[in-house]
Amino acid sequence: MNYLIVGLGAVGTVLSSCLNLEKDDKIYALRSTKTPKKIYDIELDVIENLKDKIKIYPNVVFEYDNEPIDIVFITTKSNYLDKVSLTFSKIKKHNPIVICLMNGMGYESYFKGFNTFYGVIMYNAFKRDTKVVLGSKGGLILDEKLEIYLKNRIKNLPLTFAKDIDAYRYRKLWLNTINGFLSILGFSLFQFFEESIKYDFKTFSIFIEYLEETKILLERLNIKSEALPSLDPETLISLMKKILLKEKLNETEQILYHNLPRGKNSTLQSIEKKESTEYEFIGGYLVNLADKIDFSYKINRYVYEKIKEYDKTYQFEFISLDKMLQIFS
Incomplete structure (x- = not known):
């Protein structure tokens, strides 16, 4: 299975480290800032008082270059989506599942023509210099329709499949x-x-x-x-x-x-x-x-x-x- 994470800031970095990869699975990323590297260096740190509570190890993340994609995670700000609209049109032919984790209220039009679902990721994470610093662990809440695709594919993060995902999106x-x-x-x-x-x-x-x-x-x-x-x-x-x-x-x-x-x-x-x-x-x-x-x-x-x-x-x-x-x- 090929995953694509749109946005590799704090949220995208945490998510990339929580995917439970099987043989031949790969994670790709679209970032607002391009680098000459084909493989992104993911750095994670943990604030002092939580060192014994969170253990997360980075997965390898590749720069996306028109590979076929099965599941797309949207973790970026909505105003970045304009910049990747051309790439989205190319991805659409693979008919991937699109999961918007940025609650998506008001900009659903970006995902027209896609098989789109919604979720909520909760994690106290932020950037400090080049590192993503993790704070208190929250969880990942996904539409229950995604269970058949993602059951046993998330690690290090409490996972809930919710019947009424909109109730969490509004919250x-x-x-x-x-x-x-x-x-x-x-x-x-x-x-x-x-x-x-x-x-x-x-x-x-x-x-x-x-x-x-x-x-x-x-x-x-x-x-x-x-x-x-x-x-x-x-x-x-x-x-x-x-x-x-x-x-x-x-x-x-x-x-x-x-x-x-x-x-x-x-x-x-x-x-x-x-x-x-x-x-x-x-x-x-x-x-x-x-x-x-x-x-x-x-x-x-x-x-x-x-x-x-x-x-x-x-x-x-x-x-x-x-x-x-x-x-x-």
């Missing part, structure tokens, strides 16, 4: 809106928590309201969403409320706090590189849903409009926590 979409909130501040999630100490965590109340707006939106639209196996919006809300109330964290909560993602999310990376973001497919998708029911969606709308303006101008000024408190307190 992951909700989680991904965190990228927008953090991006307009220029912070990682862990950095936001650390910076909030200076404000006696008063900034948490704004972040909680931001997350709870989406909770209300999904409830009003009768959209079912299932809790994610590692970092979940509800878990994050609960953690912040406990810190605000100055309640003592239990061991699990302390580990969660310590393992909050330290890397810059994809939206923030795009802003810093003066590239277009994919936030119209994340925050914008939910803002459009809010408009359909005349829901104010106040803080989410502010974040979305700020990133939307950046995508038009490629000019951006991060706001301070002081400024955020002035606007929303």
Whole structure:
């Protein structure tokens, strides 16, 4: 079986290392940055406190060069898919299964004509220099229709085949809106928590309201969403409320706090590189849903409009926590 991973960033790297290869199986990758190498060097590292909890060894990954493909995994940002549309048209003749792990809300049109399924990958992983650094292990949730193709073909990653994959996709979409909130501040999630100490965590109340707006939106639209196996919006809300109330964290909560993602999310990376973001497919998708029911969606709308303006101008000024408190307190 030949696998193709579209995007070999943190998520794609983790996935490439979790495929259980049989004889003659090969993994190929399409990357936004070409290298003169035919074989990609995959580097993995593990943050200090998890060395005994995660054991992942890289598989060999080849640069894709029009080989026949059986299964395609989409792990890249949606705005990269435009750049590989010609390659996609060539792949289509092999009639592969396409599995979108970036929740795919709003850009399903990219996969027209393909046998497309959806899934969610949860892993605290980010790039540090050239290495992909792994944090807390989450899991891989796939449409149950994929079980006949991928049962026993995933290792090192808890795997669930779900009957209602959209319930997890909406939950992951909700989680991904965190990228927008953090991006307009220029912070990682862990950095936001650390910076909030200076404000006696008063900034948490704004972040909680931001997350709870989406909770209300999904409830009003009768959209079912299932809790994610590692970092979940509800878990994050609960953690912040406990810190605000100055309640003592239990061991699990302390580990969660310590393992909050330290890397810059994809939206923030795009802003810093003066590239277009994919936030119209994340925050914008939910803002459009809010408009359909005349829901104010106040803080989410502010974040979305700020990133939307950046995508038009490629000019951006991060706001301070002081400024955020002035606007929303």
